[in-house]
Amino acid sequence: MKEDGNLGAGGFSGSAVERQLQIRRAFERELENRVQAMLTRVLGPNKAVAMVTAELDFSQQQTNTTEVTAGPLVSERSIKESGSDGSGGGIAGSTAQMPGQSIPGQVAGENSYQKSDDTRNYQNSTRVGTVVQAPGRVVRISTSVVVDDAVKGLDENQVQRIVSAAIGFDQQRGDQITVASMPFDRGQYDLGDQTTAQAQQDKKQLYLMAAAAAGGLLLLGLIIFLVRRRRRQKLQAQTEAIQGYPEAAAPPQDTAADEPAWEIPPPKDKQKQLKDLAEERPDDVASVLKVWLRE
CATH class of the missing domain: 1.20.5 (Single alpha-helices involved in coiled-coils or other helix-helix interfaces)
Known part of the structure; x- marks a missing residue:
């Protein structure tokens, strides 16, 4: 398993479908061993069984993005125009514009105007990015744990939290964990x-x-x-x-002094x-x- 969460195809042989099945089963076994080892340390040997089913995406996707960013200013142009005219008169379409007609209190005036046009040219830069998603992305993980009912004081919620930490549970990904308690068959253990x-x-x-x-x-x-x-x-x-x-025969150690010598x-x-x-x-x-x- 790579650091980006994808699975490589190294060490697997066969057709593309066979390699995908081998990769998926190897990933499932790795997670099962993690969960089983943790449950064995907590509950004891032969007290729990774990099974993991993983859904992987082996499609390879490539995403290209182009981003335009503003660059330095290379040229700038500004045009400003103002003026006035001497024409006067009343309101268009009124009787004041007819010969011999006038509006009381209104005198002829001047019309003024102002106009500006600003143009700036920039040297923009373009950034192109390519993202390639390797095959083997984890789509969903489903885990099932069965604990022997002989274990007293079992807290299923606590077991679920332990398993979640072991498999890297992601709720947004749609992962599922099921914990159940039922009697075990002890024949094989006996x-x-x-x-x-x-x-x-x-x-x-x-x-x-x-x-x-x-x-x-x-x-x-x-x-x-x-x-x-x-x-x-x-x-x-x-x-x-x-x-x-x-x-x-050797003479005894405590021979008296008055005994005759051999x-x-x-x-x-x-x-x-x-x-x-x-x-x-x-x-x-x-x-x-x-x-x-x-x-």
């Missing part, structure tokens, strides 16, 4: 609420499944960590048993000890060798 609740339930189940999967992975990682730790401890114990260096036994012959261990525990030695070879 179905929408059920669909929304089901979607939320599905989303909740998805979150629970994701949490269970994450917990399972965490538990599996903990089990693998414990198994590997136990294997390392077992391997370390077997290695120490083969090498003959068992771990010594004595480290003297080292033995390693080769003899390995040989004796292989004879006594062949299975353990074989397991340790397999682990070494695997690494």
Whole structure:
């Protein structure tokens, strides 16, 4: 919609009639969205429905005007004439003009006259204007608003004033606004609420499944960590048993001063000890060798 109140044809395709229908419907949708957004903010969602019908004039008109304005004075002429004659006499057609007749108390006089002629010439200027009215002029707008009767304390006059401001109501143009209150069918809204609740339930189940999967992975990682730790401890114990260096128990922190100190036994012959261990525990030695070879 342009600033002059006309609608352009940009962005529409098809024949001339199709473009006109597209422009009109786009204009109606824009006004409907304005009214619907305002009613939703005031009354709440799904409380009112608005419909707009617009009548547009797509004829293109061109008006040419010519205006003549007074210009400067270019020439001026003034003629004045005055005079008198010596003829006298009475009133024409009277007996006083007949020979031998006269009117008592009237004497012969003179007739005088004056004449003037003034002429002024101006250099006038001409101004020509052309006004082109673009197609798409709004002729009339009709708006219908239906409000749910569940809305308490509805003031239809106030709703009408709100809608008038939203659509740019013009009484001289012949615009009309109708506001009515009637019960709404809530079936489609209830179905929408059920669909929304089901979607939320599905989303909740998805979150629970994701949490269970994450917990399972965490538990599996903990089990693998414990198994590997136990294997390392077992391997370390077997290695120490083969090498003959068992771990010594650490003395307690609060050992009394009069307790005897631990004595480290003297080292033995390693080769003899390995040989004796292989004879006594062949299975353990074989397991340790397999682990070494695997690494």
